[in-house]
Structures are given as structure tokens and as C-alpha cells.
Amino acid sequence: MGKSKTIRLLQVLFLFYLVFFLFCLAYSVFTFNNDGGSDIIRKFAFGYIWRKALILFIDYLIPLQVSGVLISYSLFFKFKGKQGGASTYLPFHRLANPNLTLLLILTLMYTVLLSGFLPFFYRKQSEAEYVSRVALDILREAEIEKKEGNTERAIKLLEIYLSIDKGNEEIAWRRDSYSVEMAEGDRGKRAVEAAEPVLLSRAAASGQSASDLIEKAREYYTGEDYFSAHYYAALTLEIATERSLIIAARRIERDALKELSSLLPTGADKEALKLFLKKKEGFQAFTEKRFFDAYYIFKELEENYPRDPDVLMYLEKSRETLKEESFFIEEAKKAVALPGKGGILFKNQSAGGRVEIIAIERMVELSGDVFFKNVEAISFDSSGEINYHLHASYGKLVNNHLNMNAVDRFQAGKSSPPDYWQGGKSDLLPLHSIKLNPDWELLSKLSMDSQDLKGWNLMFLWQAREKIETFGLVTEKLDIILLLTLLKPFLFLILSLISISLGWSLRARYLARPPISTLLFIPLLPPVVFFLVMVISYGHKLLLGFLLLSLGFWPALITLCILESLLLMVSLLTLAAQKSE
Amino acid sequence: MKDSLLLPVIFLLIFLVVFLLIAGLVTLKSWGECFSEGSNTLVEAISYNLSVRLLQILPVSILISLVALFIRILVKPGSRFLSFLLPLGTAFAVLIFGYYFLNETSSSPHAEKRAVKTERFLLPGKFTDLGGYTVFAEALQNGKAANLILMEDGKSATENEQKKFNFYSRIEIDADEQGITLYPLNEKGVKINARPVYSSIFQEESQLSSFFRDIGLLNAELDRQYHNSSTGFLILSFSLLFFCVASSVLMRISRWPLLNFMIGLLILRGMFSLFRFLKTEIILELKKVLVDFPLIDALPAMIFLFLGLVLLLIDLVFVDYSFWQREIQGG
Numbered sequence: 001m002g003k004s005k006t007i008r009l010l011q012v013l014f015l016f017y018l019v020f021f022l023f024c025l026a027y028s029v030f031t032f033n034n035d036g037g038s039d040i041i042r043k044f045a046f047g048y049i050w051r052k053a054l055i056l057f058i059d060y061l062i063p064l065q066v067s068g069v070l071i072s073y074s075l076f077f078k079f080k081g082k083q084g085g086a087s088t089y090l091p092f093h094r095l096a097n098p099n100l101t102l103l104l105i106l107t108l109m110y111t112v113l114l115s116g117f118l119p120f121f122y123r124k125q126s127e128a129e130y131v132s133r134v135a136l137d138i139l140r141e142a143e144i145e146k147k148e149g150n151t152e153r154a155i156k157l158l159e160i161y162l163s164i165d166k167g168n169e170e171i172a173w174r175r176d177s178y179s180v181e182m183a184e185g186d187r188g189k190r191a192v193e194a195a196e197p198v199l200l201s202r203a204a205a206s207g208q209s210a211s212d213l214i215e216k217a218r219e220y221y222t223g224e225d226y227f228s229a230h231y232y233a234a235l236t237l238e239i240a241t242e243r244s245l246i247i248a249a250r251r252i253e254r255d256a257l258k259e260l261s262s263l264l265p266t267g268a269d270k271e272a273l274k275l276f277l278k279k280k281e282g283f284q285a286f287t288e289k290r291f292f293d294a295y296y297i298f299k300e301l302e303e304n305y306p307r308d309p310d311v312l313m314y315l316e317k318s319r320e321t322l323k324e325e326s327f328f329i330e331e332a333k334k335a336v337a338l339p340g341k342g343g344i345l346f347k348n349q350s351a352g353g354r355v356e357i358i359a360i361e362r363m364v365e366l367s368g369d370v371f372f373k374n375v376e377a378i379s380f381d382s383s384g385e386i387n388y389h390l391h392a393s394y395g396k397l398v399n400n401h402l403n404m405n406a407v408d409r410f411q412a413g414k415s416s417p418p419d420y421w422q423g424g425k426s427d428l429l430p431l432h433s434i435k436l437n438p439d440w441e442l443l444s445k446l447s448m449d450s451q452d453l454k455g456w457n458l459m460f461l462w463q464a465r466e467k468i469e470t471f472g473l474v475t476e477k478l479d480i481i482l483l484l485t486l487l488k489p490f491l492f493l494i495l496s497l498i499s500i501s502l503g504w505s506l507r508a509r510y511l512a513r514p515p516i517s518t519l520l521f522i523p524l525l526p527p528v529v530f531f532l533v534m535v536i537s538y539g540h541k542l543l544l545g546f547l548l549l550s551l552g553f554w555p556a557l558i559t560l561c562i563l564e565s566l567l568l569m570v571s572l573l574t575l576a577a578q579k580s581e
Numbered sequence: 582m583k584d585s586l587l588l589p590v591i592f593l594l595i596f597l598v599v600f601l602l603i604a605g606l607v608t609l610k611s612w613g614e615c616f617s618e619g620s621n622t623l624v625e626a627i628s629y630n631l632s633v634r635l636l637q638i639l640p641v642s643i644l645i646s647l648v649a650l651f652i653r654i655l656v657k658p659g660s661r662f663l664s665f666l667l668p669l670g671t672a673f674a675v676l677i678f679g680y681y682f683l684n685e686t687s688s689s690p691h692a693e694k695r696a697v698k699t700e701r702f703l704l705p706g707k708f709t710d711l712g713g714y715t716v717f718a719e720a721l722q723n724g725k726a727a728n729l730i731l732m733e734d735g736k737s738a739t740e741n742e743q744k745k746f747n748f749y750s751r752i753e754i755d756a757d758e759q760g761i762t763l764y765p766l767n768e769k770g771v772k773i774n775a776r777p778v779y780s781s782i783f784q785e786e787s788q789l790s791s792f793f794r795d796i797g798l799l800n801a802e803l804d805r806q807y808h809n810s811s812t813g814f815l816i817l818s819f820s821l822l823f824f825c826v827a828s829s830v831l832m833r834i835s836r837w838p839l840l841n842f843m844i845g846l847l848i849l850r851g852m853f854s855l856f857r858f859l860k861t862e863i864i865l866e867l868k869k870v871l872v873d874f875p876l877i878d879a880l881p882a883m884i885f886l887f888l889g890l891v892l893l894l895i896d897l898v899f900v901d902y903s904f905w906q907r908e909i910q911g912g
Contacts, residue, residue, distance in 0.1 A: 070839060074837065345715065347706070355719060359746070376746055378746045380748065382728070384751065386748060389746065389748065472706060472707050473707065474704065474708070476782060503839060506838040506842055518836075521840050525839075525840070525843050528850075534786055534789050535789070542609045542610055543609065545783045546612065548782065549616045549779060
């Protein structure tokens with residue numbers, strides 16, 4: 001009998017869910033064009049509509065569930081059956097008890113939907129919107145380029161578009177027709193391929209042979225300048241092809257490192273010790289190819305020891321190396337067309353009391369590389385003096401530095417530095433790079449874009465709230481979202497239990513099945529229940545907001561747990577207090 | 582009979598609970614919005630305009646209490662005549678005297694305009710979102726900010742466009758209830774309509790906003806009538822309460838108690854929507870046709886009165902008064 005009661009409740013709930021989901025789907029379809037759907041490319045349109053329907057469904061699941069339970073217990077849970085020609089009623093506990101387990105399972109499912117699937121759907125929606133926007137921008141740009149006669153550029157842009165909207169035959173056809181058109185034109189203009197930048201190694205660029213470099217390394221090693229010896233040995237290794245040279249370079253490199261590790265300045269000169277250790281740290285950074293770190297270490301050393309030859313040499317070498325730390329605009333452009341995190345804004349506390357404010361429109365991770373779109377940064381000191389104010393269309397994360405030194409593949413490796421509105425000659429930005437305090441994982445959490453926040457799951461919110469405060473963001477706004485997300489499963493269960501009691505006490509006492517005319521009024525119930533749930537949630541929000549601001553996150557969380565436990569107890573008591581017929 | 586005589590007392594008890602509960606929640610909201618101004622101003626901020634805030638929740642508290650009282654009347658109906666008249670009379674008295682008392686308190690000479698601190702809208706060292714702008718100020722003191730950056734939301738800095746960040750090393754800021762005005766040196770002031778920095782924590786869902794807006798509209802009309810015409814105020818108050826009490830018939834309209842209960846709640850919500858519809862849609866349209874017609878402002882009151890009478894008629898003629906005994910208690 002218990003099983004049949006559970007099935008009956010499930011049937012009613014399932015019917016409710018199904019009807020409401022179909023309603024959401026119909027709503028999503030009919031409002032697609034009015035709701036920004038025209039800006040969604042065809043590839044994403046189908047998924048976009050489905051996800052919108054699912055988002056609506058999950059968002060309104062509490063009032064829907066409450067309505068379903070209310071109606072079940074007020075209309076469909078009465079008769080045990082006919083006994084001796086007369087209808088008899090079941091005791092209430094036999095109607096309610098089997099469904100408690102079902103409600104618990106549904107609450108668990110709701111929690112998974114709320115904290116896992118809902119943010120995922122929001123994220124996917126926001127990604128579809130963003131990628132569509134970028135794709136349409138690329139298409140528009142391609143049209144402009146074509147009109148201006150830059151067919152090759154237009155083809156490249158169409159290829160980027162097709163990498164997003166794969167299988168779009170119309171665009172593929174357009175690209176092919178442009179290609180044919182171009183092939184028929186002046187073939188001599190195909191020199192663009194030759195414009196591919198060829199990045200030479202540092203040694204080759206300086207015009208020295210491997211044997212020259214190994215000679216230098218030997219000289220420095222004999223002269224006990226192990227820093228320089230190591231450097232030249234490393235350069236030799238970059239270009240040497242002869243086995244004997246490679247072996248010699250490796251040996252010098254290893255021996256120089258060994259000497260440096262064992263070497264300690266003699267005497268009690270603390271200053272010398274400090275200099276040596278710092279130089280060693282910079283040298284280590286250099287050998288580990290952490291050139292930004294090396295640059296900063298030697299830059300700091302240069303201020304205190306402006307005549308130290310090692311410091312000057314390695315500072316120069318770090319600077320030269322960093323010049324080559326660039327990336328192709330095309331590569332970045334392609335990457336930022338992919339889904340990522342948007343609206344990043346944070347305070348980047350730098351040395352000497354300077355404050356940097358950095359805004360990044362988009363951050364995308366692609367095959368281990370992290371690219372940025374539309375970066376604006378301003379740095380000022382406490383006196384109000386602006387150190388620099390710049391904008392870069394693209395950036396790349398290199399050794400936790402925001403590198404904005406882009407190279408245009410189409411213009412023979414021409415560098416495209418950021419646009420400096422103020423302080424372009426500032427020495428604070430070696431080669432257009434800013435040292436970032438947050439690591440890249442944290443960077444993606446430094447956004448207060450309300451649309452983006454909806455895409456954060458519980459774990460993400462939890463991790464972010466602990467760290468974002470130092471970067472100038474208001475933690476309480478995240479805290480309240482976290483608390484309200486935790487509240488919802490409680491509300492789901494408590495209101496479902498109360499609905500059993502309320503539905504039962506306000507049940508129809510018909511002798512037969514309810515008339516069809518009554519069933520016509522059922523759609524009236526969910527909106528009223530929805531309104532009630534909104535009021536209850538808002539009451540909770542006000543209370544939690546007060547506790548959060550006055551006492552902090554943890555007391556608010558503990559109070560939430562206690563309050564909901566009490567309400568759960570009350571709802572169970574209301575169940576226990578129900579009378580059977 | 583005894584049950585009916587007890588109704589005013591029960592109504593007053595319910596009203597007290599509802600009124601205090603709503604007042605508490607409203608105070609929490611006001612508290613949160615002033616929280617960033619500091620503890621000294623907090624008590625001042627809560628007590629400031631308290632009577633006005635109470636005035637705004639008075640009509641809605643009375644209407645909710647009436648709907649709650651209908652449940653009691655259903656369970657213990659008593660005399661039909663008294664169960665209609667006594668709640669109506671008590672609710673009317675509470676509304677009229679409450680309005681009079683709270684208005685007197687709010688117009689006392691102590692109720693001066695309170696200065697709003699900049700900290701209500703900005704937090705030093707933090708990014709704050711102010712309707713369409715994001716602002717970062719490194720330091721704030723006495724209406725002055727150091728190293729302030731003003732960012733226009735949704736604007737992305739590109740080489741051809743303007744900068745997203747506008748930096749001011751020293752700037753004066755004026756704050757009022759509506760927001761802040763920035764006064765950069767040698768530049769025109771920038772007025773930003775903003776909500777307090779923590780207001781989003783206490784922000785209602787958009788679906789509730791429309792309900793609060795409707796309540797606000799009703800309050801504004803009651804307040805306008807109270808100050809312009811006592812008769813108009815009395816008629817509007819009475820018609821609203823009369824309609825509400827008459828609509829108690831809907832709690833007995835069908836043989837499905839849950840549906841009746843939901844209809845009762847729907848009526849409560851619908852009253853405010855109907856009032857807004859009449860006030861903002863119908864009267865505005867009628868005013869175009871019937872210019873200078875003196876009774877046009879009384880139209881919502883008349884309509885509520887008419888609807889109330891219709892419901893009362895339906896109640897007297899068609900609906901069984903002992904619904905609960907028959908349907909629930911099997912009497």
C-alpha cells in the first residue's frame with residue numbers, strides 16, 4: 001500500500017514537472033527572438049533554447065514541487081477503496097510516511113540540480129552568447145575587409161569564424177569563393193607567407209657561432225665568473241650541433257652551477273652575502289627561464305649595486321630575453337573567441353605602495369596558455385601620481401605576468417605594444433608586462449559580473465569568498481549568494497513537508513472523485529504558491545543579510561542551519577498533528 | 582455570537598504580530614542599507630523616518646491580518662452580520678487612527694532631513710557597483726575621496742573609444758538619498774543615481790518588486806488623499822477594507838478548501854494590482870476624455886465599493902455561511 005501511495009505522489013509530481021517543463025520550453029521557443037536569440041549563431045540556437053527551458057524549470061522548482069504536493073494531498077489521497085460497498089479512509093500516517101523518503105530523495109536531486117546543473121547551464125548560456133557575439137563580430141569584420149579589398153585577411157577571418165561555427169556551409173562557401181577570387185588575382189601578392197616571423201635564438205640573432213660562445217664560456221669559467229660562464233654555456237647549447245661542443249657546453253654549465261652552489265663569500269661581510277644570495281636567486285630564475293622574475297630581481301639589485309657587472313649583465317640579458325616573450329595577435333584573437341571568464345576587475349597591489357587597477361574583458365585558457373582580451377590597467381601611488389594608464393587589445397599570461405607585447409603575424413613580426421594613455425615610458429612596466437598577484441585560477445574568480453556569478457557552483461563560490469577580499473572585491477555579495485544557495489534545498493524539503501499537512505487539512509471532502517471543473521482551477525495554484533515562496537525566501541534573505549553584516553559569514557551560516565533545523569522540526573510536528581478521518 | 586464578539590480582539594492580536602513582523606523586516610532592510618555608514622549613524626538611520634516607514638506598512642498589514650482573520654471566521658463563523666461588521670469596523674478604525682497617529686509623529690519638528698554619508702554608497706579600497714558605474718576609491722573622508730577611479734559599466738576600452746577608467750586623485754563627493762555626485766576639479770559634476778553599497782544583499786526578486794511597487798502606489802494615494810481631502814481618504818480606506826472583507830465569501834466559494842484558501846491569497850495580491858491598474862491605466866485614459874471631471878480621482882474607491890457590494894450580494898444569496906462545519910467538520 002505504501003508503495004502505491006509513493007507512486008501516486010510521484011505520478012502527480014511527474015505530471016506537474018512535465019507540464020511545467022513543456023510550458024518552459026514553449027516559452028523559450030516563443031521568446032527566443034525577443035530575448036536576444038537573434039544574436040545567437042545557428043549552431044548554438046537549439047542548445048540555447050533547451051538550456052533556457054531547463055534554467056526556468058530549476059528556478060521555479062520549489063513552488064512547483066509545493067503545488068504538486070499540496071494538490072496531491074488535497075485531492076488524490078483519500079480513499080483506501082470500497083469495503084462492503086462503502087468508502088473508507090486511510091489513517092494519515094499511512095498516507096504520509098511512505099512519501100517522506102521520496103521527498104528526501106527529491107531534495108537531494110534538487111540540490112544536485114541547483115548547485116551543479118543550474119550554474120553549468122548558466123555558464124553555457126553565457127558562453128553561447130559570448131561566442132556568438134564574437135563570431136558575428138568576426139563575420140562583420142570579414143565583410144569590411146573584403147569591401148576594402150583585403151581578401152586574404154577576409155579569408156583568414158572567415159576561417160576563424162568557421163572554427164567556431166563548424167559546418168556552416170554558407171560561410172564555407174563564401175570563404176571558398178573568396179579563395180578562388182584571390183587565386184585568380186595577382187599571385188605575386190602572396191608574399192604574406194614570407195612574412196611569417198622566424199624567431200631566431202638569442203645567440204643566432206647576435207651573430208655568434210657556437211664555438212665563439214663556448215670559448216667565451218671557458219674564459220669566464222677560468223676567470224671564476226661562474227654566472228657568465230653558465231650563461232654562455234647555455235647559449236652554446238641552444239645553437240650547437242656538433243657533439244663535442246654540446247658535451248663541452250654541458251660540462252661547463254654543470255660545473256658553473258656546482259661552483260655557484262658551493263660558493264659562499266668569505267669573511268663577515270653581511271652585505272656581500274646578501275648581494276651574493278640575491279644574485280644567485282636571480283641567476284637561478286634566469287636559468288629556469290623565469291625571465292620576468294629574473295628581471296625584477298636584477299632590477300632591484302641594480303638600484304642598490306649599480307656598478308656590479310654581474311647584475312648589469314644579467315639585467316640586460318633578462319631584458320633582451322623578455323623582448324622575445326611575445327605572442328601572435330592572431331593566436332590570441334582565435335583563443336578569445338572561445339568561452340572563458342568575463343568582467344574581471346581587481347586591485348593588484350604592487351611594490352612601493354603603488355596600486356594597480358586592472359580590468360580584463362575576457363580571459364580564456366587554451367591548451368595550457370591563458371589569453372586575455374581588452375585589458376585596461378592604471379597604476380598610481382598614494383600621492384595620486386599616475387605611473388601608467390594603458391590599454392591592450394590582447395594579452396597573454398607568462399610566468400604569472402600579464403604580457404601585452406603582441407606581434408602581428410601579417411606584418412612581418414611587427415610588435416604591437418599596448419596603447420599608453422599615460423606614463424608610456426615608465427620603467428615600472430618592463431616590456432609591457434604586469435606582474436599579477438593572483439594566480440590564473442584566482443583571476444577567473446575576480447569578477448562581480450552578476451551574469452557571471454550565476455555560473456558559479458557552490459565549490460567555486462566557496463573558494464572565491466576566502467580570497468577575493470584582498471583584491472578589492474566585496475565578499476559579502478558572494479556570501480549572500482552562497483547562503484541563499486544553501487537555503488534553497490532546506491526550503492524545498494520544509495515547504496514540501498508543510499504542504500503535506502496543509503494539503504491534507506484543506507483537502508476536498510468529496511464523496512466521489514473531484515469534478516473536472518475543479519481540476520480546471522489547478523493552474524491557479526502554482527502562481528499563488530510561487531508568490532508565497534518568494535515572500536518566504538525574501539524574509540530569509542533579509543534575516544541572513546542582517547546576520548552576515550552584523551556578525552559575519554560563519555555565524556550567519558550556523559544560524560541558518562539552526563533556523564532551518566527548527567523549521568524542519570516544526571514541519572514534522574505539523575505532520576504529526578494531522579488527524580485521520 | 583461570542584465568537585463574533587471576540588473577532589476585534591483576535592484581529593488586533595493578528596495585526597500586532599503581522600505589523601511587528603513586517604516592521605522588523607523593513608527595519609532590517611533599512612539597517613542594511615545604512616550599515617556601511619558606521620555604527621554611530623546606524624541607530625540614527627533606523628530611527629530616522631521610522632514613522633513614515635511604519636505608515637507604509639500599515640495598510641498592507643491590515644489587509645494581511647484581515648485575510649488571516651477569515652480563516653478564524655471560517656472555523657468559528659458566529660453571527661453572519663457581526664462577523665462581517667466587526668472586522669470591517671476594527672480594521673477601519675486601526676487604519677484611520679494609525680494613519681492619524683503616524684502622520685502626526687512623522688510631521689513633528691524633530692523629523693529633519695538626515696545627512697547621508699558617502700560611505701553609504703562607497704567603500705574605501707573596494708570596488709562598488711553604482712547603477713551603471715563601478716567606483717574604486719582608495720580613501721574616503723568627510724565627503725572627499727583620494728585616488729578615485731570611475732568606470733562606466735558595459736563599456737570596454739578600445740583604442741578608438743574612450744578610456745574605461747577615469748582617474749581623480751582628489752575629488753569631492755556629495756551624497757543624498759538618491760546617490761552621489763562627484764565634483765572633479767575644474768570639471769562638471771557627475772551625478773550617479775545609486776543604491777547603497779549593501780543594498781543588493783537586501784534586494785528583493787524582481788517578481789516581488791512589482792508587489793512592493795503596487796503597495797507603494799496605494800500608500801502614495803492614501804497619503805495624498807489624507808493630506809488633500811479627509812473625505813476622499815475615508816472613502817478610499819473604507820472601500821478597500823469593505824472589498825477585502827466582502828471577498829471573504831471566496832474562502833467559501835467551492836467545496837475544495839485549498840482552492841478557496843488560494844483564492845483568498847490571490848485576492849489579497851490582486852487588490853494591489855487592481856488598484857495600480859485603475860490608477861495608472863484607467864484614470865489616465867479617462868482624464869484625457871473627461872477633463873475637469875471632479876470625481877475622477879474617486880473612481881478606484883467607487884469600483885472597489887461596487888465590487889465589494891457584488892461580492893456581498895453573492896455571499897448573501899448564493900453561498901452557505903456554515904461552510905467549514907459542513908465541509909471540514911462534517912457538521
